[in-house]
Amino acid sequence: MNTKQTGGSGAHRSITMADVARHAGVSPATVSRALSGNRPVASELLERVQASVDELGYSVNLVGRALRKQRSSIVGMVVPDFGNPFFSTLAHHLSRTFGPSGTELLLFGGDGSLETELRGVRSFIGRQVDALVLVPVHEVESAAAVSLATRSVVTVQLDRQVPDLGAHFIGCDNREGMRLVADHVREQVDVADQPVVFVGGEPTSSSGHERLDGFLEHFPEVPHHLGDFSTSWGQEAVGRLLAAGMRRGTIVTGADVIAIGAVSAIQAAGHSVPGDFRVTGFDGIDISALVHPSLTTVRQPFEAMASAIHRLVEAELDPGDEPAVTITQHPPELVVGRSSPGGAA
Amino acid sequence: MNTKQTGGSGAHRSITMADVARHAGVSPATVSRALSGNRPVASELLERVQASVDELGYSVNLVGRALRKQRSSIVGMVVPDFGNPFFSTLAHHLSRTFGPSGTELLLFGGDGSLETELRGVRSFIGRQVDALVLVPVHEVESAAAVSLATRSVVTVQLDRQVPDLGAHFIGCDNREGMRLVADHVREQVDVADQPVVFVGGEPTSSSGHERLDGFLEHFPEVPHHLGDFSTSWGQEAVGRLLAAGMRRGTIVTGADVIAIGAVSAIQAAGHSVPGDFRVTGFDGIDISALVHPSLTTVRQPFEAMASAIHRLVEAELDPGDEPAVTITQHPPELVVGRSSPGGAA
DNA sequence: CTGAAAGCGCTAACAA
DNA sequence: TTGTTAGCGCTTTCAG
Numbered sequence: 001m002n003t004k005q006t007g008g009s010g011a012h013r014s015i016t017m018a019d020v021a022r023h024a025g026v027s028p029a030t031v032s033r034a035l036s037g038n039r040p041v042a043s044e045l046l047e048r049v050q051a052s053v054d055e056l057g058y059s060v061n062l063v064g065r066a067l068r069k070q071r072s073s074i075v076g077m078v079v080p081d082f083g084n085p086f087f088s089t090l091a092h093h094l095s096r097t098f099g100p101s102g103t104e105l106l107l108f109g110g111d112g113s114l115e116t117e118l119r120g121v122r123s124f125i126g127r128q129v130d131a132l133v134l135v136p137v138h139e140v141e142s143a144a145a146v147s148l149a150t151r152s153v154v155t156v157q158l159d160r161q162v163p164d165l166g167a168h169f170i171g172c173d174n175r176e177g178m179r180l181v182a183d184h185v186r187e188q189v190d191v192a193d194q195p196v197v198f199v200g201g202e203p204t205s206s207s208g209h210e211r212l213d214g215f216l217e218h219f220p221e222v223p224h225h226l227g228d229f230s231t232s233w234g235q236e237a238v239g240r241l242l243a244a245g246m247r248r249g250t251i252v253t254g255a256d257v258i259a260i261g262a263v264s265a266i267q268a269a270g271h272s273v274p275g276d277f278r279v280t281g282f283d284g285i286d287i288s289a290l291v292h293p294s295l296t297t298v299r300q301p302f303e304a305m306a307s308a309i310h311r312l313v314e315a316e317l318d319p320g321d322e323p324a325v326t327i328t329q330h331p332p333e334l335v336v337g338r339s340s341p342g343g344a345a
Numbered sequence: 346m347n348t349k350q351t352g353g354s355g356a357h358r359s360i361t362m363a364d365v366a367r368h369a370g371v372s373p374a375t376v377s378r379a380l381s382g383n384r385p386v387a388s389e390l391l392e393r394v395q396a397s398v399d400e401l402g403y404s405v406n407l408v409g410r411a412l413r414k415q416r417s418s419i420v421g422m423v424v425p426d427f428g429n430p431f432f433s434t435l436a437h438h439l440s441r442t443f444g445p446s447g448t449e450l451l452l453f454g455g456d457g458s459l460e461t462e463l464r465g466v467r468s469f470i471g472r473q474v475d476a477l478v479l480v481p482v483h484e485v486e487s488a489a490a491v492s493l494a495t496r497s498v499v500t501v502q503l504d505r506q507v508p509d510l511g512a513h514f515i516g517c518d519n520r521e522g523m524r525l526v527a528d529h530v531r532e533q534v535d536v537a538d539q540p541v542v543f544v545g546g547e548p549t550s551s552s553g554h555e556r557l558d559g560f561l562e563h564f565p566e567v568p569h570h571l572g573d574f575s576t577s578w579g580q581e582a583v584g585r586l587l588a589a590g591m592r593r594g595t596i597v598t599g600a601d602v603i604a605i606g607a608v609s610a611i612q613a614a615g616h617s618v619p620g621d622f623r624v625t626g627f628d629g630i631d632i633s634a635l636v637h638p639s640l641t642t643v644r645q646p647f648e649a650m651a652s653a654i655h656r657l658v659e660a661e662l663d664p665g666d667e668p669a670v671t672i673t674q675h676p677p678e679l680v681v682g683r684s685s686p687g688g689a690a
Numbered sequence: 691c692t693g694a695a696a697g698c699g700c701t702a703a704c705a706a
Numbered sequence: 707t708t709g710t711t712a713g714c715g716c717t718t719t720c721a722g
Contacts, residue, residue: 028710039707070714329714
């Protein structure tokens with residue numbers, strides 16, 4: 001039973017660097033150097049190695065490499081939920097930024113719970129990711145996940161932050177965004193005729209928090225209704241407003257997904273946007289330009305945020321300098337659509 | 346310079362199992378067994394180990410584990426593009442299905458190119474994923490990526506397939522879906538008054554292919570315009586139709602994202618849906634119920650597909666049986682919205 | 691039930 | 707420039 005049997009049925013050992021080395025008549029170290037390009041290799045050997053690699057169909061085992069190098073060339077990203085198109089948009093821009101640079105972006109999507117978020121963070125840390133990009137679920141209760149991440153690996157919070165943890169944060173200036181909305185509403189809407197209400201996410205995330213505060217700063221007396229960042233909350237909130245007898249109004253929302261739900265519910269009930277109700281969103285996800293009417297919204301500078309994260313991560317990984325904790329709120333931009341007056345003809 | 350200096354500045358070694366073992370006064374093997382639960386450990390030792398783990402803040406290095414076990418407890422998913430909400434929807438459902446089972450779903454999003462797709466596959470294989478779920482970019486040219494994947498690891502193609510590679514495939518029955526659309530159009534539309542055109546994705550993916558063929562089978566003479574699966578293609582196609590003088594019609598599209606672009610362009614040009622133009626989509630992503638008018642579409646059975654993949658992967662990983670190649674086309678369902686007649690009042 | 695020891699595949703010191 | 711060797715952190719025989 002101890003015969004040197006190769007092949008046959010069952011799991012087949014895959015090809016290793018040692019196999020390639022033997023086949024090419026060089027040492028494993030030479031193969032490693034030839035493939036990584038980290039150190040010079042005589043061009044003749046390099047060709048022999050390459051030929052053996054091709055012939056054997058070898059490809060490097062990244063687990064072995066990661067164990068040895070103590071890093072994996074992965075940037076892990078943890079988002080609360082795969083289903084929310086805003087998070088997909090963030091991932092999309094980030095992967096475009098990181099893609100060309102060798103490290104690759106891998107995405108973990110939670111179910112909105114703190115437990116799953118922590119699992120995601122733990123898992124990435126245990127897999128020796130080079131860096132972690134984290135959109136925290138909760139402004140306070142995600143502290144465990146964020147501080148674990150920060151202690152273990154280069155970590156950047158994105159869009160939402162747990163403050164005071166010494167962790168980097170890249171986001172947009174939500175208060176400024178809401179100021180833009182407030183100015184727009186003041187200029188374009190007769191708020192006596194179409195009274196303003198705010199429909200946002202609970203201030204349990206920093207974005208929800210800042211957007212609510214930011215808007216109330218300019219419209220202090222406005223009623224506000226808070227739920228989660230979802231289309232169904234937008235629908236439900238409008239359902240309540242209509243049930244309460246509201247027939248005209250200006251609905252300022254905390255996110256495009258909420259706004260889309262709101263518009264949908266308004267229209268389903270037979271009212272019009274922007275005739276009866278004006279609606280504004282926040283984030284500037286692609287779809288907001290395509291719904292009918294197109295959404296007036298605040299566009300986050302996705303590209304700028306993505307490249308800021310990229311630069312920050314590169315700087316942190318570069319042993320040269322020790323950058324201070326970076327907290328940047330990028331300026332957003334008002335995009336006037338047809339869900340509120342003042343857009344193009 | 347050779348003093349045993351611990352701490353201080355610079356990178357700190359992280360805690361290993363050996364540290365825990367020393368601290369608890371047991372062997373590393375015992376720590377391993379205690380933490381994995383793979384083998385019985387005396388309850389007293391188990392407590393000691395647990396205490397040490399807590400005190401030292403140890404967490405297992407998954408790279409070391411993966412190297413030793415030759416598997417990583419990761420299921421890798423490769424999609425052509427993070428930006429397409431249909432792929433996010435697939436990922437969302439899949440992660441809900443895999444989440445509770447210990448293995449976790451990690452998502453790689455490409456840029457639509459074959460090179461990047463291959464990179465994603467290579468990377469996951471090199472990281473010893475337990476299984477790979479792949480939405481291939483191209484019906485033919487993704488063969489390299491799919492067959493590499495299939496040779497190396499349990500692989501399931503999702504939604505789109507490269508045929509004849511002996512790889513599993515889970516998708517929906519696109520022809521049947523298009524039959525539902527065709528029947529709906531025949532029953533509800535005066536096609537003499539509102540002539541039918543098909544706007545789809547290029548038949549370079551199996552879905553694009555089957556949806557086009559499937560519809561033409563029932564409406565053989567219909568003009569068709571093919572581009573990519575994107576909202577901008579939907580807009581552009583409608584732009585061309587309008588430029589060619591079309592003012593009334595029934596636009597059957599190959600995907601919700603195309604339909605959303607189409608509706609948007611129709612409305613932007615001052616025409617109405619469903620008055621002037623009827624539009625149908627395909628896929629049943631969430632947003633299609635919320636646009637105005639809501640989209641008549643074919644909903645893919647996301648939950649059923651996700652759990653089919655889960656079962657298939659579990660079965661393949663279970664050394665017990667050797668399941669045959671599975672190719673399943675799940676039955677989709679027509680959802681009648683207001684973008685075509687026949688919906689609820 | 692527990693410990694000692696080997697080794698997963700790779701790369702970085704060190705020697706030549 | 708190349709080879710030899712050690713060891714990253716873990717699990718799993720194999721002994722006891």
